[in-house]
Amino acid sequence: MEVKCVQIDIFVASVAYWVIIGGFLLVLNRRISKVSHKIEDVEKRLKKEQ
Amino acid sequence: MPRLPQIPILIAALALYVVGLYTALIWAPVELTLGESYRVFYLHVPVAWVAYLALGLSLIGSIAYLRTRNTKFDLLAEVTAVLGVLFASLTLVLGSIWANVAWGTYWNWDPRETTTLVLWISYAGYLALRSSIENVGKRAVIPAIYNIFAFSTVPLSYISVVYWQTLHPTIISGGKLMITPEMVATLMINLVAATFLFIFLAGFLYRLRRAERILEEYEELTWR
Numbered sequence: 090m091e092v093k094c095v096q097i098d099i100f101v102a103s104v105a106y107w108v109i110i111g112g113f114l115l116v117l118n119r120r121i122s123k124v125s126h127k128i129e130d131v132e133k134r135l136k137k138e139q
Numbered sequence: 140m141p142r143l144p145q146i147p148i149l150i151a152a153l154a155l156y157v158v159g160l161y162t163a164l165i166w167a168p169v170e171l172t173l174g175e176s177y178r179v180f181y182l183h184v185p186v187a188w189v190a191y192l193a194l195g196l197s198l199i200g201s202i203a204y205l206r207t208r209n210t211k212f213d214l215l216a217e218v219t220a221v222l223g224v225l226f227a228s229l230t231l232v233l234g235s236i237w238a239n240v241a242w243g244t245y246w247n248w249d250p251r252e253t254t255t256l257v258l259w260i261s262y263a264g265y266l267a268l269r270s271s272i273e274n275v276g277k278r279a280v281i282p283a284i285y286n287i288f289a290f291s292t293v294p295l296s297y298i299s300v301v302y303w304q305t306l307h308p309t310i311i312s313g314g315k316l317m318i319t320p321e322m323v324a325t326l327m328i329n330l331v332a333a334t335f336l337f338i339f340l341a342g343f344l345y346r347l348r349r350a351e352r353i354l355e356e357y358e359e360l361t362w363r
Contacts, residue, residue, distance in 0.1 A: 098179065098237075098240045102236045109228065117347065121347060124351055124354065134361075
């Protein structure tokens with residue numbers, strides 16, 4: 090019984106680990122799409138100026 | 140920062156994580172004092188190591204920036220501090236889960252817990268300071284000086300188990316390793332996996348921040 094409880098805690102720890110890393114990657118992903126939109130805008134602006 | 144082969148590093152990290160999980164949960168023997176609960180150690184110690192490594196690199200970046208005024212070093216200091224806070228958060232969360240199994244409570248103001256929380260607050264302060272300064276020149280210099288003082292919390296956290304009475308377990312006692320060779324091997328696999336994940340994230344975040352900075356500079360120029 091004790092071993093089962095401990096295994097649940099290890100599972101919770103692993104899930105917490107990947108939730109935090111995954112959350113960080115999601116934030117990075119949002120920032121990448123923001124940057125790529127901005128780059129597209131700059132490219133359009135430069136083409137218009139030419 | 141040198142251009143790193145990002146995808147092979149990520150694949151190596153994930154492969155090592157799979158092997159690490161198998162060795163941690165199945166292959167490594169049970170620890171006699173802590174029982175099965177000690178297995179969280181194979182997740183907790185590697186993230187703590189990466190947090191210290193990241194903050195050490197951040198200190199190097201800040202000192203190098205103050206000496207050379209090369210913005211690449213400022214970027215390195217910023218990126219590694221972000222990852223240092225991320226991995227210090229993981230250290231605190233995983234440590235609390237382990238503390239609940241081993242001590243029956245998530246938090247009990249143990250010296251290691253307290254000093255690691257102080258470290259986390261110091262570097263959260265560093266990031267807050269960076270984002271609060273609008274002037275580009277000052278945004279690099281003032282946090283770099285702050286970083287040198289904030290780094291004192293890293294050795295403080297590391298040596299807290301030596302100088303204060305603590306329940307926190309240690310793997311080295313009297314110059315001797317207190318774990319079996321199988322446990323050392325398992326720990327090493329997980330340490331390398333976490334280090335590879337850190338290298339991947341650092342390379343990725345560095346390039347992203349560099350692109351953001353170039354865009355900021357471009358927008359400032361066109362605004363004028």
